[in-house]
Amino acid sequence: SIGLDDDCIVKGAQAPARTTESAKRFGGRWFAESYVDGREFNVGVLQDKSGPRVLPMAEMTFEEWPAERPRIVGYTAKWADGSFDYNKTIRRFGVETDEPQLAAALIDLCRRTWALFELTGYARIDFRIDRAGQPLILEINPNPGIAPDAGFAAAGARAGISYAELIERIVVAALP
Structure with a gap:
């Protein structure tokens, strides 16, 4: 999420300059993709004995969000405890x-x-x-945050899985 903020939303010809700037500032490779203005869902999947188990889905809502701001779950929304973005991304x-x-x-x-x-x-x-109701994959995260207050743990709790059991299941799934 480092570098992901409102300034990441650029128009056409600005994209190459922005990706070059981000690569210089943060390192690594950067790319541009189309911004999809629409609802956002985070869906945890946990390996079970019978295959992948889809956990309860979380919609990320943007409460009291200014109309001119893009609705993105950026760095501040995830990590700046006490900030507007952190408190209003629900x-x-x-x-x-x-x-x-x-x-x-x-x-x-x-x-x-x-x-x-x-x-x-x-x-x-x-x-x-998207506006037509079509789900689009935004990101596939094979190693999402699993801290007790993270979304994956919250989804596990909604599924009736305690935090300790969630961690145990992840560890067991990793064993040969």
């Missing part, structure tokens, strides 16, 4: 009950992604839902 569960068709589509995409990328143990797949 994780909400319940899409499975409220929108079962959307939930079914996300579950299907998670399972297909898990298989296609040969994921193991645990992962988080982030989605954006």
